[in-house]
Amino acid sequence: GPEPAGGGLFGRPSGPLGSDGNPLKVSIVSFHGYAPALVANGSSLETQPGSIFDRLGVDVELVIQDDIPTLPTIFGSEAAHCAWRTSDFWAQEHPNLRNAQMDARAVMVVDNTQGADAIIARDPAIQRVEDLAGRRVALLQFTPSHGMTIDAIDNSSLSARKKQSIKMTYINVDEGTAGVRAALEGGNVDAAALWDPDLSLALEKVEGAHVIYSTKTATNLIYDVIVCDAAVLDDPANDEAVGAFVAGWLQGVEAAEADPDKAVTALIDNEEFFGLLAREEGRDFVEELFSNLVWTGLEDNARILGMAGGTNHYERVYKRFDGIYRAAGALANPNAPVIDPSESFEYKYVKALLDADTTAQAAAQEPEFTFTEAQRAETTREEAIVTRPVTVNFTSGSAELNKRSERTIDEQMVPMIESHGSAYFQVTGNTDSTGARSANLSLSKRRAEAVVDYLVREWEFPRERFLVVGNGPDAPLCDESDPGAEGLSLEECRAANRTTRLAVHSR
Structure with a gap:
């Protein structure tokens, strides 16, 4: 009969990567940006018969790790072959991974926050980034909120003296974005930088809370990518499985977009975090979160990665955030060499899919926004x-x-x-x-x-x-x-x- 999901004898993987005795394991956190992977897996953490991944011949196991272990831990312990990273966090962690004598490359962009990350304030006097002068901002250190806030302040018209007058209050990482929201609610700070769902909850529940700066406008700043262990990518025997995984996730994007309700169900059924959220706030609240980000399909990948003739936004922000986090002291080894962004992404999987899809090629040429x-x-x-x-x-x-x-x-x-x-x-x-x-x-x-x-x-x-x-x-x-x-x-x-x-x- 079929082997148990744990693989061969004593739970050792058996068979080629992506077969049912040796599933491709992907570490994710409870985040709605990854709903398309659940949908592609048959609304499950493990590949279901007849699901998108199954039809493409790849077995995928989604591993939820909400405590966010480091990449050296994930790959070193063989907890997973691939893992989620926001593009800025990846730029920050990549030198640390090489420092640990390991490496990885991103294989696709899976979402793009367009409103799911923001700086918000309660005081009506704070309406723009420049109004943060002399104020306190709560956030989680070295997260996308931190990088986005530094970027916004850097790009402002405040003098050097006024920029330095903005004080960051770092919330304990164990408290997460809920702790950031609580700091704003408690009045200990003037502003907060955070992401969904706590961002949407804060705007709904904290009196006077309003957005002053967000990825709804800074649309090409924060992406989610899936990065895979270089040891996996460098073995040609794994190529087919990784390619099918990328193709399946991108098909999952189309399926989730066509049926958002299915995506909500997949999140609630497989992730305790979303089960609780739906019970407390309702299913509609979960579905509304989808409007603050874009699940990035094939044509979005082509546009973001500069395959449609424009700027490679992924490489631009990788470089930008490397500079931001180095200056902020986020690197384990401050002397770690700067990595060329092109070494951080394995383009062949998206490129092969794009070369075979003229519809996506044409769609990628269209501007994302129109202006009048x-x-x-x-x-x-x-x-x-x-x-x-x-x-x-x-x-x-x-x-x-x-x-x-x-x-x-x-x-x-x-x-x-x-x-x-x-x-x-x-x-x-x-x-x-x-x-x-x-x-x-x-x-x-x-x-x-x-x-x-x-x-x-x-x-x-x-x-x-x-x-x-x-x-x-x-x-x-x-x-x-x-x-x-x-x-x-x-x-x-x-x-x-x-x-x-x-x-x-x-x-």
Whole structure:
């Protein structure tokens, strides 16, 4: 008869990887982003007859590890062959894995948070990232919430002194996001950065709680990937099983999207966490969580991984978060070499599926969001959620970009535009208080126009995304009569006031 699920004699795996005596084991946490894998497995942790994975000839065992063991622990103990990671957490942990004489590569993107991670506040005076100056933010250290918050503060128009005035309160990791929510509720902090479902629960239950910054606007910032042990990937005998696993999960995305109710049932039946949540908040609450993320199918993978001709967002954020977490002291060995992002992903599985699927190829070419002038007018009437000042150098009195100013735009504006995939932007030209106001107003507008022309021409961003404004001297970041208040000299203060600003507006 069939072998028991534990494999061969004394529970040792027998047979090739992905056969029923030796299932491909995947470590996950209780998170709705992974519902498609449950659906593909026949709404079960173990592959059911007739399920998507079964039809593709691969046996998959989903192992729930809510205590989030490290990758060296997961792979070293053979608890699993592959494991979930958020793209930022993976960038942070990859050097640690190599430090432990092991390696791994991501094989696919499984979800993209678009609203499931956010910074929220209770005080109505806090409406944008800049309003966090002098305030306390509760979060879990070295998690996506931390990386997202650092990224948002880094990209803000606060002076270095004001950035340093934002205090982080690290909640004990055992308390999790529920502890972060409790800190905001208890009034110990002014703001909190957290993810769903505690994010949605906080917005529903904490009086006055509102979103100030989230992945609904920073759509290309946090992805979930599945990473597999390099020892597994490097053995050609395992290729077929891993390929079938990737194909099956992506088919699971289509099945879950077609029948979200089935995905809810799969979560409730297999994960105690969701069973409790549904009992307390109702099934509808669980299903509503789905709207804050995208289960990424084949065409989404193609777009995110730059296989449809655009930017490889996965590699861009891998590099960005490596820098963020190194600076924050998250690495076990601070001298661990920087890993080239291309070494962190095994592209062949997604690529093979894409090469065989012309429909997905065509869909991946379509922009994820569309932009209109009418919507731009509406969104830019609201206050920006964060504004990045950039020193774009122009020759005195001129609005011509040179090679140096173009490079500045490429390095300091483009990544911010790419991260905020659904956003509209106000691009403002600014001057200091010297010179005639009327000349400054018209020059600052021409300069902002030159920046937007370059972004549209060279980077092919839709022109409808940008509102061009010339402020002249009317929107100073620093008071030139008291530059010391920001810890700046008069010249530094004037330089800050001359920056071109990229303001992010949520739709």
